[in-house]
Amino acid sequence: xxxxxxxxxxxxxxxxxxxxxxxxxxxxxxxxxxxxxxxxxxxxxxxxxxxxxxxxxxxxxxxxxxxxxxxxxxxxxxxxxxxxxxxxxxxxxxxxxxxxxxxxxxxxxxxxxxxxxxxxxxxxxxxxxxxxxxxxxxxxxxxxxxxxxxxxxxxxxxxxxxxxxxxxxxxxxxxxxxxxxxxxxxxxxxxxxxxxxxxxxxxxxxxxxxxxxxxxxxxxxxxxxx
Amino acid sequence: xxxxxxxxxxxxxxxxxxxxxxxxxxxxxxxxxxxxxxxxxxxxxxxxxxxxxxxxxxxxxxxxxxxxxxxxxxxxxxxxxxxxxxxxxxxxxxxxxxxxxxxxxxxxxxxxxxxxxxxxxx
Numbered sequence: 094x095x096x097x098x099x100x101x102x103x104x105x106x107x108x109x110x111x112x113x114x115x116x117x118x119x120x121x122x123x124x125x126x127x128x129x130x131x132x133x134x135x136x137x138x139x140x141x142x143x144x145x146x147x148x149x150x151x152x153x154x155x156x157x158x159x160x161x162x163x164x165x166x167x168x169x170x171x172x173x174x175x176x177x178x179x180x181x182x183x184x185x186x187x188x189x190x191x192x193x194x195x196x197x198x199x200x201x202x203x204x205x206x207x208x209x210x211x212x213x214x215x216x217x218x219x220x221x222x223x224x225x226x227x228x229x230x231x232x233x234x235x236x237x238x239x240x241x242x243x244x245x246x247x248x249x250x251x252x253x254x255x256x257x258x259x260x261x262x263x264x265x266x267x268x269x270x271x272x273x274x275x276x277x278x279x280x281x282x283x284x285x286x287x288x289x290x291x292x293x294x295x296x297x298x299x300x301x302x303x304x305x306x307x308x309x310x311x312x313x314x315x316x317x318x319x
Numbered sequence: 320x321x322x323x324x325x326x327x328x329x330x331x332x333x334x335x336x337x338x339x340x341x342x343x344x345x346x347x348x349x350x351x352x353x354x355x356x357x358x359x360x361x362x363x364x365x366x367x368x369x370x371x372x373x374x375x376x377x378x379x380x381x382x383x384x385x386x387x388x389x390x391x392x393x394x395x396x397x398x399x400x401x402x403x404x405x406x407x408x409x410x411x412x413x414x415x416x417x418x419x420x421x422x423x424x425x426x427x428x429x430x431x432x433x434x435x436x437x438x439x440x441x
Contacts, residue, residue, distance in 0.1 A: 222356065248357035
């Protein structure tokens with residue numbers, strides 16, 4: 094006989110449960126966890142390198158890197174004296190919470206820190222669905238990718254609390270309407286914050302670091318004075 | 320293409336939901352998929368077939384309930400008609416910036432389960 098069984102369960106419930114465990118772990122370590130998502134080549138790793146330099150000694154950082162292949166990104170971070178663990182997905186287009194948990198288990202240098210960055214696999218779609226226990230998602234959009242992306246990839250732009258427009262030093266050379274991008278993000282995510290950065294010139298990095306440090310202080314219940 | 324991973328997780332949730340049932344097979348599954356869920360309906364159906372192949376549930380059907388996001392005007396308080404999956408930048412009636420709501424769904428709603436004991440039931 095056939096019967097209807099009510100399920101009422103999130104499709105990614107197993108990942109969500111693992112992500113909840115990670116969230117508890119980050120909270121216990123007093124670390125702010127940030128999940129960076131973008132297409133390949135938008136400058137996520139360059140942003141992280143510049144962030145680490147700009148922060149100087151103001152925060153201890155660690156990085157979990159997601160890529161299909163190679164240790165290149167983790168090597169770049171380690172060259173700055175910051176612990177980094179490379180997750181190789183072997184073809185998979187996103188990181189899931191289980192992989193991040195395993196990275197933390199295997200590398201005790203990743204926690205405790207002040208700021209833990211997860212640099213997701215370069216992809217504007219698939220990483221969107223997977224909660225990694227982060228405090229917030231950051232979408233990075235470089236000016237060379239074009240200003241039409243928020244409406245074309247609404248899932249990530251509606252979820253990311255922060256959008257970083259990167260490579261703004263190239264703005265004089267490419268047709269990219271910052272105002273149009275701000276308007277599209279404003280439509281999809283009215284509370285979303287938009288920052289303009291250049292890892293090359295350092296433009297906007299102070300505002301970005303300030304956002305990270307403020308969110309860290311807020312999480313720890315010790316808000317910074319403006 | 321992460322639909323295979325999503326389908327694997329959906330299948331796991333379905334099998335857990337029938338864990339207390341007598342032996343049988345899943346016949347159909349209803350999945351709510353939101354426009355902003357980053358899951359493509361045709362791909363998830365295809366992935367479901369692949370995930371359930373060589374299981375007792377091979378040949379079962381994944382039905383997608385598509386849940387579009389809506390755009391509401393905070394000033395008029397009304398849902399505005401969108402153009403074929405496009406986004407309205409501003410309210411066509413009053414020019415206010417519209418708010419996007421809904422469309423985040425990715426939920427297994429229910430399934431139909433067929434027990435092996437034939438048509439008798441209990």
